[in-house]
Amino acid sequence: MALLEIKNLHVSVGDREILKGINLSLNGGEVHAVMGPNGTGKSTLSNVIAGRAGYDVTQGEVLLDGKDVFAMAADERARAGIFLAFQYPVEIPGVSTSSFLKTAINAKRRAAGQKEIDAMEFLKLVKAKTKALGMADDMIKRPLNVGFSGGEKKRAEVLQMTLLEPRVAILDETDSGLDIDALKVVSDGVNALRREDRAFLVITHYQRLLDYIVPDHVHVLVNGRIAASGGKELALELEAEGYAKYQGAAA
Amino acid sequence: MKRAPGLMDHPFGADYAQRTLAPADKHLAGFREQARAVFEPHGLPGPKNESWRFTPLRSLAKVPFIPADAADDVDVSAVPPGVVSLPGSARIVLVNGVYRRDLSDAIEGVEIFGLQGADRNLLGHLATAASAPLAALNASFMTGALALRVNGAVPATLHLISIAAAGNQPVAFHPRLLISLAPGASLTLVETHCGLPGQATFANPVTEITLGEDAHLRRYVQVAEQDDSFHLATTAVALAANSRMEGFHLGLGGALVRQEVNVVMRGTAAALELHGAYALGGHDHHDFTTSVNHHVPGCTSSQVFKGVVDGESHGVYQGRIHVARDAQKTDARQQHKALFLGRGPQIDCKPELEIYADDVQCAHGAATGEIDADHMFFLAARGIDPATARMLLVEAFLADAVERISDETVRAAFGRDIQGWLSRRNLKAAA
C-alpha cells in the first residue's frame, strides 16, 4: 500500500474547477517533484491535502496509510504525519517561535501517548537543529516568522519539519527565496530526513533544487491535471523547453 | 435633601446612611455630609450621563446592598488560595475595604495610616465629589481611609489584596486609598481585587495618588470579581515635574466592572504609561475609562488597552486626552484593540481628543477583529488543536499590552492569570 494515495482528485473554488482529476501515489522512501506554470494548482493541491478551508473537493480521495484524509481535521492530519511547508509562511505576532515549536511537538507527543518534552531536552534539540540549518540562535526567541527574511522563513519551515518528523512532507516552493548557499543547507536538511518510511512531495519551479534533492519521479502539473510524469531527466527537459508543449496539449 | 425627578431608584439612600458606621471624627463627618449633598440629588449616573452611557447601572441599583460594616456575619480568616502569590512582596490585606493588620505584613519604608494620621489635605483633593458620581458615592459613605506615605525607595513590592465578602446579604463598601510619594520616592504596588463566592458584593474604591518631583510609581491592578459582583473604581492621579507613573489594569471578569483613571500632569516632563488588558466571558461587563490631562508642556502619555470578549460580554473603552493651550511639546498616544471570540459580545470604544496646543504629537487608534483564519490554519497544520491554537493567539493578542509591564514578576503573574482565565473558559465551545 502506498504511503499517500491521491485518486482522481477534483477541487473547485467557488464554481471554478482548479484540480481536474489528479492521481499520484507516493511510496515510502520516495521523493516526487511537481513542476508546473504559475496558477496551475500546485498550492491548491498541497492546501487541500493539509486541510485548508475554502476548497470544495467534488470528487476523489486522498489516503494516508489507506485512511481517508478528508475525514480528519487539519490538526489531526498533521498529527497523523502530514506536513506542509508553506509557500508563504504566515507571521504570527506575539507567539514566540520557541513556545510555538514546543506546543507543536507536545501536541504530537500527546497524540502518540508520550509524555511532554522537558525544557532542557527541547532546548538541546532545537539548538542542534537550528545550528544544522544555519539559523541564528536567537531566532527562536522572536515571534514566529515576524520580520524574518524570505530565506529565514523557509529555513524555519524546514526546522519545523525536522522537529515534527512527518510521514509525508509537502514542500511548496521551499527553495524560492533561498540564496545559493541556503539552498544547499536546506536541501541537506531535507536529505537527512529521507527514510524508507517517509515520502516527499517537492513543488518547485527550478531544476536546480532537484540537483540537491534528487527526485525519484517528476510530474508536470498543467491546468489542474498531471500532463506528464517521468524520471529526474524530465526536469532537465522542462528547464530547457518550458511548458509550451504541455499547455498546448491541455488547451 | 431633594431628589430630581426621574432618578433611578438605588439602595444608597437614608436607610443605608443610617446603617453606615458613624464617621471616625469631625473632619470626616463634614467631608461625608458635603459629599452626600452632591450625591443625593443626582443619585447613580444614568444613561443620559455621557460618561456612563455604555455602562448602565440598573442591575447594580436593583441589588439590596447593606453597608459591609453592618453585616455581622462576614468571616474572613485568610487570603483566598486563588490570589496570586508574588515572591518577595509584602502584603496589605483589606476585607471589605477595612485594613486587616492580622493578615498583613509590616513594610519597610512605607508608613500606613488610618485617616487620623493621613495628611488631611490629600482626602478629596483629586477625586472630588463633584468630578465623578462614583467618587461622590464613595465620599458619602466612606468609613475611613488608608494612607500610604512613601519617602524613599521601597525595596519590596507592595501587594494590596482587597477581598470582597458578603454574609447572608449583599454588601457594599467604599474604601479610600491615599498614596503619596515624596520627591524622588519610588514604589511598586500591585493590587488584587477579588471576592469570595456567596452573595453579591459591590466595591466602590477611590484612590488618590500624588507623585512628587522625580517620584516613580508602578501600579499594577487586577480585578477578578465573582460573576455576580460589582466593582466601580475611580483613581485620580497628579504628577509633578519629572515624575513617572506606570499603570497597568487587568480585568478578568465580574458582573459589572469599571476601572476609571484620571490623570493630571502638573509639572513638566512627567511621563505616564497607562495600559490594560481584559478578558471577558459570560455576561461580564468591563469598562476602562481614562482621562489624561496635559496641563503643562513637555509631558508624555501612552496608553495601550487590549481586550478579548467571549460569550455575551460587553467591553468598553473610553479614552479622553486633553491638551491645554500651554501644554506644548506634549506627546500623547492611545490605542484600544479588541478581539471577538464569538458573535455574542459587544464592544464600545470612544476616544476623545481635545487638543488646544499646536506643537504636539497626539495619536489614537482603535480596532476590533476576530482571530485570523490563516493563523489558525498554520497552527493546525503543525498539529495544534483549535482550542490550544486559540489560546496561543489570544495570549499573543493580549501580550502587546501585558509586555509593557516592566516588573518581570508581575508580568509573569498577570500572564499566568490570563492563561488561567483562558483554560477555565472552554474556548472549544467557541469553535
Ligand SMILES: Nc1ncnc2c1ncn2[C@@H]1O[C@H](COP(=O)(O)OP(=O)(O)OP(=O)(O)O)[C@@H](O)[C@H]1O
Ligand atoms: N481561495 C481561492 N479563491 C479563488 N481562487 C483561488 C483560490 N485558491 C486558488 N485559486 C486560484 O486557483 C489557481 C491555482 O492556484 P495555486 O495557488 O494552486 O497555483 P500554483 O500552481 O501554486 O501557482 P504558483 O506557481 O504561482 O505558486 C489560481 O488561478 C488561483 O488564483
Ligand SMILES: [Mg+2]
Ligand atoms: Mg503555489
